[in-house]
Amino acid sequence: MPAPSERVVVAMSGGVDSSVAAAILKESSLDVVGIGLRLVGSDEAPGERRSCCGIGAMDDARRVAEKLGIPFYVLNFEEVFRKAVVDYFVSSYLRAETPNPCIPCNEVVKFEELLRAARGLNAPFLATGHYARVTRDRDSGRRILERGTDRSKDQSYFLYSLSQEQLASAVFPLGEMEKKDTRELAACLGLKVHDKEESQDVCFVGAGGYRSFIEEYASGTWRTGPILDDSGAVLGTHGGLHNYTVGQRRGLGLSTREAMYVVDVDPVRNAVIVAPGSRVRGQERLLLERMNYVSIEKPGGPVEVTAVTRYRKPEVPATLLPLDGCRARVEFHAAQEPTAPGQSVVLYRGDEVVGGGVAARVEE
Amino acid sequence: MEKGVYLDHAATTPPRPEVLEVLEETLSATFGNASSIHSFGQEAKRVLEESREKAAAAIGAEPGEVIFTGGGTESDNLAVRGAAYALRDRGNHLITTAIEHPAVLNCCAALEEEGFQVTYLPVDRECRLEPARVVEAIRPETTLISVMFANNETGTIQPIAEVGEIARRKGVAFHSDAVQAVGKVPVDVNALGVDMLSMSAHKIYGPKGVGALYVRRGTALRPIVYGGHHEHNLRPGTENVGGIAAFARALELAVEELPGATEHLELLKEKLASGISERIERVSRNGRDGDCLPNILNMSFPGTDGEALLLNLDLLGIAVSTGSACSSGATEPSHVLLAMGLEPLMAQASLRFSFGRDNTVEHIDRVLQALPDIVNRLRKVGDSRAFR
Numbered sequence A: 001m002p003a004p005s006e007r008v009v010v011a012m013s014g015g016v017d018s019s020v021a022a023a024i025l026k027e028s029s030l031d032v033v034g035i036g037l038r039l040v041g042s043d044e045a046p047g048e049r050r051s052c053c054g055i056g057a058m059d060d061a062r063r064v065a066e067k068l069g070i071p072f073y074v075l076n077f078e079e080v081f082r083k084a085v086v087d088y089f090v091s092s093y094l095r096a097e098t099p100n101p102c103i104p105c106n107e108v109v110k111f112e113e114l115l116r117a118a119r120g121l122n123a124p125f126l127a128t129g130h131y132a133r134v135t136r137d138r139d140s141g142r143r144i145l146e147r148g149t150d151r152s153k154d155q156s157y158f159l160y161s162l163s164q165e166q167l168a169s170a171v172f173p174l175g176e177m178e179k180k181d182t183r184e185l186a187a188c189l190g191l192k193v194h195d196k197e198e199s200q201d202v203c204f205v206g207a208g209g210y211r212s213f214i215e216e217y218a219s220g221t222w223r224t225g226p227i228l229d230d231s232g233a234v235l236g237t238h239g240g241l242h243n244y245t246v247g248q249r250r251g252l253g254l255s256t257r258e259a260m261y262v263v264d265v266d267p268v269r270n271a272v273i274v275a276p277g278s279r280v281r282g283q284e285r286l287l288l289e290r291m292n293y294v295s296i297e298k299p300g301g302p303v304e305v306t307a308v309t310r311y312r313k314p315e316v317p318a319t320l321l322p323l324d325g326c327r328a329r330v331e332f333h334a335a336q337e338p339t340a341p342g343q344s345v346v347l348y349r350g351d352e353v354v355g356g357g358v359a360a361r362v363e364e
Numbered sequence B: 001m002e003k004g005v006y007l008d009h010a011a012t013t014p015p016r017p018e019v020l021e022v023l024e025e026t027l028s029a030t031f032g033n034a035s036s037i038h039s040f041g042q043e044a045k046r047v048l049e050e051s052r053e054k055a056a057a058a059i060g061a062e063p064g065e066v067i068f069t070g071g072g073t074e075s076d077n078l079a080v081r082g083a084a085y086a087l088r089d090r091g092n093h094l095i096t097t098a099i100e101h102p103a104v105l106n107c108c109a110a111l112e113e114e115g116f117q118v119t120y121l122p123v124d125r126e127c128r129l130e131p132a133r134v135v136e137a138i139r140p141e142t143t144l145i146s147v148m149f150a151n152n153e154t155g156t157i158q159p160i161a162e163v164g165e166i167a168r169r170k171g172v173a174f175h176s177d178a179v180q181a182v183g184k185v186p187v188d189v190n191a192l193g194v195d196m197l198s199m200s201a202h203k204i205y206g207p208k209g210v211g212a213l214y215v216r217r218g219t220a221l222r223p224i225v226y227g228g229h230h231e232h233n234l235r236p237g238t239e240n241v242g243g244i245a246a247f248a249r250a251l252e253l254a255v256e257e258l259p260g261a262t263e264h265l266e267l268l269k270e271k272l273a274s275g276i277s278e279r280i281e282r283v284s285r286n287g288r289d290g291d292c293l294p295n296i297l298n299m300s301f302p303g304t305d306g307e308a309l310l311l312n313l314d315l316l317g318i319a320v321s322t323g324s325a326c327s328s329g330a331t332e333p334s335h336v337l338l339a340m341g342l343e344p345l346m347a348q349a350s351l352r353f354s355f356g357r358d359n360t361v362e363h364i365d366r367v368l369q370a371l372p373d374i375v376n377r378l379r380k381v382g383d384s385r386a387f388r
Helices: A016-027 A055-068 A078-094 A102-120 A164-169 A179-188 A209-217 B017-029 B039-058 B072-086 B102-113 B131-137 B160-170 B241-256 B258-279 B306-315 B335-339 B344-348 B361-381
Strands: A007-011 A031-038 A072-076 A125-127 A132-136 A143-147 A225-229 A234-238 A260-266 A271-276 A283-293 A303-308 A316-322 A328-336 A344-349 A352-359 B066-069 B093-097 B117-121 B142-146 B173-177 B196-200 B211-215 B284-286 B296-300 B350-354
Touching (some): A007 A016, A016 A031, A016 A055, A016 A125, A031 A055, A031 A102, A055 A072, A072 B306, A078 A102, A078 A209, A102 A125, A102 A164, A102 B306, A102 B361, A234 A271, A303 A328, B017 B241, B039 B066, B039 B241, B066 B072, B072 B102, B072 B142, B072 B196, B072 B211, B093 B102, B102 B117, B117 B131, B131 B160, B142 B160, B160 B173, B258 B296, B258 B361, B306 B350, B306 B361, B335 B344
Parallel strands (some): A007 A125, A031 A072, B093 B117, B093 B142, B142 B173, B173 B196
Antiparallel strands (some): A132 A143, A143 A352, A225 A234, A260 A271, A283 A352, A303 A316, A303 A344, A316 A328, A344 A352, B066 B211, B196 B211, B284 B296, B296 B350
16 A cells, blocks of 8 residues: 555546545545546446446546545547457457456556556556555565455455456555445435446447447457357358357347357357257366466465356356466366356365456366 | 645746736726716726737737737637638638647537538647648648647647748738737737737736737638627627736736746756656657747657646646647647647657746655656556556
């Protein structure tokens, strides 16, 4: 944590959480500088207000900063956001993977580029409105990322890919707050944003939803193809692989007697593979790539953990087995519904984030 | 906290007390509509015409040649679009430069969409137009040349009298955007041979929202906004008599005080430029030695970013700019610096300091005290893509 009167940059979206985060820092006598991130929207239609990236949100953030009496600037991160988040999001779907765009947004846009900008402003710390905590292990000296105290709001899942250096510069003022306290505090401080709606997960896709966003962004690069059953028989036609994710049941447009589930999305054959619920096999283990270890260094042997295979999904017991390079295997103690390739899997020990990685397409 | 240091006078200036006095006085005492026949209207008309005389005298024009407008941008629009439309039956080709203010450039872009052709002349490394380029660009169908008097980012003064001479010889109308120049350097419309010249009040300690266009008698021009018969049928709308009187007063004072003011501004500019060069390695100056406005200094600090420099200085209460205020927030480097041949990264690493009558040597010292640490820190941290 920064010492009193030290400078800290706070990323302000105009929403309740980052506004209250800024207020808490200001109350702690820090030298707070608010930065709004312009991510999309210089070509945004007038009047359209997207959840957290648009110009309208920046006006809200500016009003909050004025109210708090802190300087506020909007910086343009459109280019890095497009490369690190939007391109990744779209290309993942086109590869038949299911990405978490918030993860590179935190890792690259906020804790790489915005942090660099903060350091340029003589601020060694970057604060965000995430519900997560960072502590320092006295023995190992490692920064430990922990779940937010409010388990229902915990956002440590979206932060698992931060490096030790990034965590050392991170400040999460809401880590020990309950969401209702955040709203109350916002109301007490007279912040007009206190009853604003929650922002959505994929902030940049707009009202049309992510499928039409992808179709527009990557127009011409996706094709229709067959929907096959697990024996290879053609059951129907799909409208592009980006419309499907493993485990999906709705929107398949099939007239089979039994409800069918997507069990695989195969970019090589440009095919969607489905099976009836009775034949969906549970997943016993999972290969993870791009592993990042947080509370521990890469271990020499198995570690007992709990695994979260999708944001807000309940954790399940598993064994982590480190592999060569940045890969690892997770063996679930009981078979699980399949995890879509591209999803981040975050591993916990109690409240602390052990590490995490991205589910690979093939299990070894 | 110490009082702020304002070094962004090319963006706008604080209205000076003498001007505010005229503004308040006129707004309250001379509220009549200058078109009304009664005594209230006549009083407003009298103030309006007195202001026109003052404004005309400041640039060596006849009173009948001054059209008051809603500011510099509107003056540029009236000149460029108004002349292009009025002369459309004679030709559809316009000539301007790559370094104009967006008020001219975007008029040209809009005219291009309507079928006009526009030649954008390049400038040299010092931001100066070579008059011979104008001669080369003129075609039989050329109707208008628009060249700014002095550039708003670098201060470089353009060879207006030479271009005026060429325009006159070729029988082409000539407009100059002199928003930055008027009140900073002597401007005489007859010596320069301009047919139209744009001015703005708020760059010379006057109020915002008022300016003027000088229109030489006999220049073909069409209004771009339609309404009543105000301002020689060229600019309809009830005259902003208060703003106009304040503008005329500001212009009169600026011209009166020109010699002393120039010396003061030059001193500050050279002190800052040499102080920066002494204290910070690898800096360069953008613009022209001599033939430039006394109040604008543009410098590049490679390895840093102009916006990051600006924010750091702002956090210390020092206000500067990365270029024209209109383009702040955009990611593109300055079109002016690019036109001068600067690499995009170098253009992005630039700051504009613009001085005013209230600036002191102490202000310059504060910048010189703050800037080296900021530049060194930014060079150490590395360039952030966010600042690009």
